[in-house]
Amino acid sequence: MNFNRIKTQAISLTDLAQNFKEIEPDLTEKEAIDEANRCLYCYDAPCIQACPTGIDIPSFIKKIASGNLRGSARVIMESNPVGASCSRVCPVEELCEGACVVNELSLPIMIGNLQRHATNWAIKNKAELFEAGKDNGKTVAVIGGGPAGLSAARELARLGFRVTVFEAKDKAGGLDTYGIVSFRLPQEVSLWEVEQVEKLGVEIRTNTMVGRDISAEEIVSGYDAVVLAIGMSAVPMLGIEGEDAVGMLDAIEFVESTKTPPLDESFIGKKVAVIGAGNTAIDAATCSVRLGASDVKILYRRTEAEMTAYEFEYEFAKLDKVEFRWLTQPVRVMKDNEGKVNALDCIKMELGEPDEDGRRRPTPVEGTEFTMEVDVVIKAIGQSRYIQLIEQLGLEHNNGTVKVNPETLQTSNPNIFAAGDVIFGDNQGEAMVVAAAQQGKETAYSIYKQLIGDKETVSA
Template identity: 70%
Template structure:
């Protein structure tokens, strides 16, 4: 029997978008922190892309020094509160914990969340700006990489301006991760930690539209490009123009501001198997969809979503249609989605030794009856802006010196998803944060050595 969305209050959906995992209680946090061996040459530190001194922050929790613990985390990782929720800790710090060999690893991510949640709840300002050095830096993009670069540069005494196209800074953390995994308030707090250092964050400002790239190069000593990636590309199949076909990035972002009852009782197909696809699928479930299927042209082994994301999706009731690729979106007389035509695939070894290549199986077409299709097959690049800056790139992936993060224009640096791809960089929030930090250190070293425009 169909569900009438008119009888489902939005407030009930809002409860579905409350944070899914509860934080640690004080007694639990103390007990867990006291399990830590406080290793001298801790492998967990080496496994963290931002190099958080994990034994130190855990020991501070055990001794009751909560501000010191939060400061130790955020000093290394300017988006450490976000990362405590979204990092694949079982692959990074927890995966390297020496206790894996004898019992179970320390719950590093949960302890990191406990300390940073304390700082948020108690409205702590953890850092101060450095004495002015008379130099200035423009940062294009206010996501994890941009915020990290801005935070470090402000502590070095630079005058920093972030140019952010959206209404709020925070990038992926503010808009692109579902609320029940990362409440928007967490990202907003991290943004405010940066703003309180005197960083000028100009929102609703698009470089290339509201201000030209050449103006930034004229007005600032250095520029950091941290624009991330753009929309989901087209599938390239018939029917993409139908009502009920969504871009996963836009779809998840919309749930951050307003929840719709349109998905209640509906059948949804999500195309793709990355972290954004998982977010779109689990969002659909929590918006009341009756059935959600993820359609992927490869197998479970090839999917790019983190293991914990995959497990979460299964727990939410998401179904997986492996080795299947969409070939047509079929509409009804009103121009709305009514079915997804797919073709079965098989995997062949790649000639270059890379990922196995999906190949259609002849005569294997089948239909999935669905009411909406969400595209989540990666993201496109902001090529017009990159071309306006005149820097070297490969299909929109900016080329950098991996030691200095300088682009082909030595006054322009780049970090985050804008440099991910072609074997360069990693698509993780924590990696973007580290790249932003390293770009800031490089700018400091260059301009402080007298090689800057005003040197």
């Protein structure tokens, strides 16, 4: 990726805003056509097999080569209702580009950039790519308007269902709208995908939380089927002394705060410690740098080998001069007289036997305590689950991971289906936006089969 580097000294409000502009420039028309013409247009292409949503990649690339950008965007969005977002956030090195046969000859085809080029055309030209199917008389409620929920709603509408999406926030899009940094995924991209769904007649009720503004019972009894796509909740507590200090932040909430103006000027010159080493931790660290923090460290109790962040995210953070402290565990947050964070007591760790997930268990090393001067601590140690709502719906779950039939994505209630982060875990795959989109589609097809009958394809 061609990353634009950020300003690190004498940062102004203008600089802060510039730091959050999308970092990857769009391909020019010539660049896109030249790159498209490198594609071998493989029969039974391995890149298609590597895409969780099964996008016909040779087809959309060939349409770019022939100048048919609308057709290219339609091929992409047909398979992936959040294909514009995924063109920016998918780990393409591990998926489509990783499987590209051109890897054996030179660099792989820039599938992600070509996908972004085609969907950018659709966004700029306000293209409406699909139509709703003929009304089949059935209604479906979708709880959650993130990638899985939107994908389910889009496919259900094309299959003729009357769909209502219940979204707790003031905008739909979920992770894509609020949880992925602006310089990788601008909010307007996700909101265009939301608009594509709404134009199919899907009603999206924002600022409506199931269990607060409408009961779970009312949802279940009022619709022929329900899709549960609520994602995950807040970052859990670290469970250490001083965690109530001013300057302790939730990484999810922190990244969300950078998605809409005004940007926080208080980070300029600050020392920041981010706890965790997943993709959200990387986002929190790189956002801190772009807000003007002078020193940003990621603390992780295991080693580089066990970190869960994508490789490209890790490399990006290093380019932003984020420092990684491996085998380091915070044990106490120190506060000043005003109750603000001013230091973090830590201890070094060593790895022992593997734990339940197969990773070696970290244990403290006696006598290795040390203190780190910090102004802000950002927690990024995973997310908790919406167990209360899951139980209000009466669904079987394992610590908040809803149990589903892997073939149909049907829960313990035969009229409720689930997709996305709410089912990730228990060997249900990796928590990727593209995987959530595919699961959303699959719930739509399962609902159609249950309520209407077998159907192989949806309407145009």
